[in-house]
Amino acid sequence: MTDSARQERVARVGARAAAGVREGLRRARHGLALAMQAGVAAGIAWFLAHDVIGRPAPFFAPIAAVITLASSVGQRARRTAELVLGVAIGIGIGDALILLIGSGPWQIGLIVLLAVVLATAVGGGTPLVVQSASSAVLVATLTSTTGLPWTRFFDALVGGGVGLAVMTVLLPLNPLVVVRRAADPALRALAAGLHQLGKGLAERDRTTIADALIGLRAAEKTFAAFSSAVTAARENVAFAPARWRSRGALALYVDGANHITYALRNCRVMSRRADTALGDDEPIPQVLAVSVGLLGDAVDLLRQEWAKGVEPVAARERALRAATECGQAYEEGVGFSGGVIVAQIRTTATDILRASGIDYAEAPRLVRRAVGRPHSGRRRPAPRSGLSRPPA
Template sequence: MRDVLARVRGGLTLALQAGVGAALAWFVAHDLIGRPAPFFAPISAVITLASSVGQRVRRTTELVIGVALGIGIGDTIIHFIGTGPWQIGLVVIMAVLIATGVGGGPPLVTQSASSAVLVATLTSTTGQPWTRFFDALVGGGIGLAVMTVLLPLNPLSVVRRSADPALQALADGLHEISAALRVRDGDRVTAALARLRTAEGAFAGFASAVTAARENVAFAPARWHTRGALAQYVDGAPHMTYALRNVRVMIRRVKTALDDDETVPPCLPDAIGLLGDAVALLRQEWAKGAEPLAARERALRAAVEAMRGYDDGVGFSGGVVVAQVRTTVSDLLRATGVESSEAVRMVRQAVGRHAHPRTLRRRATRRP
């Protein structure tokens, strides 16, 4: 029941948007414009609102145009040639060809074809062919107005709901790899890697939510006050995706190190665990809208611990793990708002006293 209530709370704003949009679309088309039965107006408004959650403005606009285009094509053809199986086929062919010809993406093509089928199968041939097309435009316009001006979704809440599972999956994966490496369990490492591959979808949803939220803030004055807190997610999302990819490369090297029976000093699982702590702290600090100071500190500690591996002795794959930890730390620092050059400087300063002995020797031989 808790899960059900949580889902209901998450969908409450969308339900209100759809209800208000449908009512306004009917009121405008029926009472203000004078259409006797504008049932395509509320239909178009609901389709626009229900299909645009987490999507960009361009795709939402395509939905509006696709619904109106399909209705217009279906109305025109059925008005002149009547209804029947071959007429329905012709209507769909024309709708898809025209939607594709104007450069529409999948939303426009799909909505255009489905709306044309709806007209061809459920409506009569009486009346002017342009009227239902006009109703669809009115409803779609009302839907966009409700979504962006009257009842815009809270972009910060949307992004947090998308970011939390993605960041939690990454933190849990790093902690699991740390524990598995500590006991040299290759099967657990493989399972954790598989789960992080699945988490790619959560990170894609996070990125989509950030894009939608950024546009929502731009078009919805009522949500302009969320820009500051939202900026942390907007600026950090790409770098967290980079961190996920680097972590997966690191995990594959962890597996190779175990398969090759390399020496694994305790500092390596410690460093990976600290990376997991940093991601978990970042999730908490973003949710509070706080400066992610604790996440930065924990990430830098992870870099320091990893570099101790050179002193304790690591094999080839272990050295790659150290390098990937360091790269991931830079990604996390960038996600916390640190500029690229400053992130590099902070990592170098933190790990400077733990530089690889062979690297130091190479530097010494190059000095004149």
């Protein structure tokens, strides 16, 4: 290996390492608020259970507080209820079986098995099942030092209550920041996929289209995170008085999240049909590539306008321009798959309009007007969409 090649390789490794460090710092910065919540909640839960109430070893209290805060975002009230119920199931089964069959390896296995089966039978989610099993193990292995069953249940109740108090009153997260942080990569991924798909159509390159489809499929994870963040933010605003003022800006994300997720799925269908069209050697009018690119622009504008907390007027106008462009494909000639692409463009434009706040029935009407009648022999301009959000 030559010196220049070695230096280049070292430079690449150094760049990857630096990028990894930056990414780690970014994740740590984003997780700092949750870490502070968990630390404060654990300390308060132990103080209340140990120093105020007088429990000698209330380990369930800080555990319950941390689990309440660290649960997957959204539905924390439900997860706290599942946590307490899981503790009750695990403790009840553990104490009962230890009295009957004693303790040991096979007894612990049997206790955990029955706790998980019972938690599943009552329809509990993952927090309930996990907490039932872990509580049963703790009871089976620490029964000589943990005291009476009702005290352990009380510890979990104190910890869960402290966790809820910390996240809603003492240190509530800013729901708008959380949602924006989750929405940004999702919308960027969708916009990038559409731009890449438009490029593939323009160049009749199936490899580029396949890459676009891979990116759009991978975006499903970021969209799931976006949806979860919206759920958590809605709950946070409802229970945290300090965050009530965020409701207006947050409504843009809450109202649009489902519609932009529908757009992602329609774009995946569009990508598969574009690959089929090229595989069948169908004609692909240039306006289709332009239209798909305009949809990507609309998504990117929607991201920017949501982040600024303003009405997404520019995103609406770009989505309607995309609809206008795709309507010309009929005049230039399309095959079966091309017609499906046109339909998907129209549907995606409708999804973007609805995500921007346009009324459910008004959005498709605007798209139909922008597209115009097929084979009409004239190009219809996109209607101006600088209208205010329609009344609910």
